[in-house]
Amino acid sequence: MGITDLWKLLEESERKFSLEQLSSYANKNGKSLRVAIDVALWSFQVRSSVVGDCSELRAMFFRFCRLYEYGIRPVFVFDGPHRPRYKRNKEIDTTPSHTKFTRDLKELIKHFHFSVWEAHGEAEAECALLERLGFVDIIFTGDSDVFLFGGRHVVRRWPKERQELLSCYDLLWIFDTTKLDRSDLILIGLLRGSDYDTHGTKGIGINSSSQLARCHLHHEIMDDIQLFGRDYKLDNERVQHLFDDLTYELHHNTCGNLKRKRTNVVLDAKFFDFSIVIDFIHPTTKIGSITSENMELAQQLEKNLSYHYEPDWLNLAEFAQVSFKWPAEYLLKRFSSVLYPGFMANKLRRQQPSFKRKRPNDEPSTQNSATLSQQEEFHQSSLMLHMKESKEDDVVKITQSKMSNNDIRLYRVEWDISTFEAFQQIVQLKLNWLDFRDIDVDLLKEVQDVDSFSSVKRQWVDANYIHYTYPSIALEYQNQQKKNNNSFLILPLKRT
Structure with missing residues (x-):
C-alpha cells in the first residue's frame, strides 16, 4: 500500500539488518529498542500467511515472543475512527474495530506488558509522529505513505525466518541515494497516485514523477505549508504557477532530469489536492493533540516504552x-x-x-493485589x-x-x-x-x-x-x- 512502485524506487537505499542487530545497537546505549507497529499491516500479513482456528492470534503470539526475547519495547498503533472515508477509491469502515480478533489481540498485548495506542486517524501517520517526537526509534510498516507523513526510520516487513535480514530504510539514506526528500516524495504521490487518490496523472510513472520532483519546483509552496501549518491559506495563483512550471518542464526538460521530453502528457489540473497535501504534511494525530487526557496517555506511553516490564x-x-x-x-x-x-x-x-x-511503584499491574x-x-x-x-x-x-x-x-x-x-x-x-x-x-x-x-x-x-x-x-x-x-x-x- 501507499504510492504504487515507490518501494522499487527506494530499493537502492535499502539496507539489511537482523532483528538482533537492531536491538543490540540500542542495548549498547543501555536502552531497549522502541518500535511503533502498524497493527493493520501486521494483521494483514499474518492473515495472508496462516490458516486454521485462531491462527492469526497465534502468529501474533509468536511474533511477540521474538520481541520479548530481544528486549524490544513495542507500541501497537491501531487505526482510529477519523481516518479518511475513502482509501484507494473505496469507501472504508471508519468506525472503531470491535472484532473478537481485535479484542483478543489487545488482551494479548496487555499480558506481554506491551503498549497500545489508538490513532486519531491513520495509524501510519500516528507512527510517523511518534517516531519524530522521540517516543520510538523505528516504525514497522509496509505502507510507503509513512515517509510522506514524516517517518524517518522504517522496517518494511517482519522476518519469516529467525536469521532473515530485514529491509530497513532511513530518510537520510533515501536522500543520499535518490536525492529525494520528504516534500519530493509527497509530489511523487500527487503525480503518481497514493492511497488517497489512486488516479494520479495518466502517462506519469514512478520514474517520470521522481525526475520531475528532483527539479524542486514545488519546494517553495510546500515549505510555506510546513511553516504555517493547517492554518495556511492556499493561494490558487501559486498552485497555477506550479502547474504551469511542471507542465513546461515535462514538455521542454529544461532541468535535464527527464530522460526525454513528454510533450504528449497533460497534467491533471487538480493534481495538487490541498486536502491531501495538508494531511501528509500536518496530519491530525492523537499524539500531536494537546489535551490533558492525551498528555496523560502520552506520559504513560513514554514510561511504558522506556522501561522493561516482564510479561x-x-x-x-x-x-x-x-x-x-x-x-x-x-x-x-x-x-x-x-x-x-x-x-x-x-x-x-x-x-x-x-x-x-x-522505581518500585512503576511496576505495571493488571490485577489488584488484594484479588491475588x-x-x-x-x-x-x-x-x-x-x-x-x-x-x-x-x-x-x-x-x-x-x-x-x-x-x-x-x-x-x-x-x-x-x-x-x-x-x-x-x-x-x-x-x-x-x-x-x-x-x-x-x-x-x-x-x-x-x-x-x-x-x-x-x-x-x-x-x-x-x-x-x-x-x-x-x-x-x-x-x-x-x-x-x-x-x-x-x-x-x-x-x-
Whole structure:
C-alpha cells in the first residue's frame, strides 16, 4: 500500500539488518529498542500467511515472543475512527474495530506488558509522529505513505525466518541515494497516485514523477505549508504557477532530469489536492493533540516504552491455553521453547549497569493485589526475587564463543536447570490440566518423551553481560581457552 512502485524506487537505499542487530545497537546505549507497529499491516500479513482456528492470534503470539526475547519495547498503533472515508477509491469502515480478533489481540498485548495506542486517524501517520517526537526509534510498516507523513526510520516487513535480514530504510539514506526528500516524495504521490487518490496523472510513472520532483519546483509552496501549518491559506495563483512550471518542464526538460521530453502528457489540473497535501504534511494525530487526557496517555506511553516490564506470566499462560486450546503439557513445552530464552536474556539485561531501572511503584499491574490468592502472591514475589538476583550457579559453564555479524563477542552459556524450573513454576500456576486433552491428541503425542530443557539450556548471549554478571565464570572460561591454546605438543630444545 501507499504510492504504487515507490518501494522499487527506494530499493537502492535499502539496507539489511537482523532483528538482533537492531536491538543490540540500542542495548549498547543501555536502552531497549522502541518500535511503533502498524497493527493493520501486521494483521494483514499474518492473515495472508496462516490458516486454521485462531491462527492469526497465534502468529501474533509468536511474533511477540521474538520481541520479548530481544528486549524490544513495542507500541501497537491501531487505526482510529477519523481516518479518511475513502482509501484507494473505496469507501472504508471508519468506525472503531470491535472484532473478537481485535479484542483478543489487545488482551494479548496487555499480558506481554506491551503498549497500545489508538490513532486519531491513520495509524501510519500516528507512527510517523511518534517516531519524530522521540517516543520510538523505528516504525514497522509496509505502507510507503509513512515517509510522506514524516517517518524517518522504517522496517518494511517482519522476518519469516529467525536469521532473515530485514529491509530497513532511513530518510537520510533515501536522500543520499535518490536525492529525494520528504516534500519530493509527497509530489511523487500527487503525480503518481497514493492511497488517497489512486488516479494520479495518466502517462506519469514512478520514474517520470521522481525526475520531475528532483527539479524542486514545488519546494517553495510546500515549505510555506510546513511553516504555517493547517492554518495556511492556499493561494490558487501559486498552485497555477506550479502547474504551469511542471507542465513546461515535462514538455521542454529544461532541468535535464527527464530522460526525454513528454510533450504528449497533460497534467491533471487538480493534481495538487490541498486536502491531501495538508494531511501528509500536518496530519491530525492523537499524539500531536494537546489535551490533558492525551498528555496523560502520552506520559504513560513514554514510561511504558522506556522501561522493561516482564510479561504477566500467570494470565498470559492462562490466556494462551484458552485462546489456542492447548493442553497444559503442550503449553509448557511451547512456552519453554519460545519464552524461556527471552526470560533469561532479559534477566541478564537487567543486571547491566547501563540498564534503566524502574522505581518500585512503576511496576505495571493488571490485577489488584488484594484479588491475588496467597499462593499466587507467593509465586509472584518469588519470581520477582528470581528476576532481580543473579547467582553464580545460574550458569553451569560457557561452552563456546564467537563474533556476531555486528562484531559483538558472544558466549554460548549453559543455564542451570533451577532457572528453568523457576520459569515453569510460575507459568503453570493457573493452567487447567484437564482441559483440551481430547481436542488434539497429536499435540500431546508431540510433547511426550521430549526433554524441554535440553533444547533450551544453551544460549548465545552478549559476552559483556557475562563478564559483568558472572565474572568468575567468564574468567574460568578465558583461562581454559588459554590452556587449550598452549596445549600443543612442543618438543624440548635439543641439548648441546
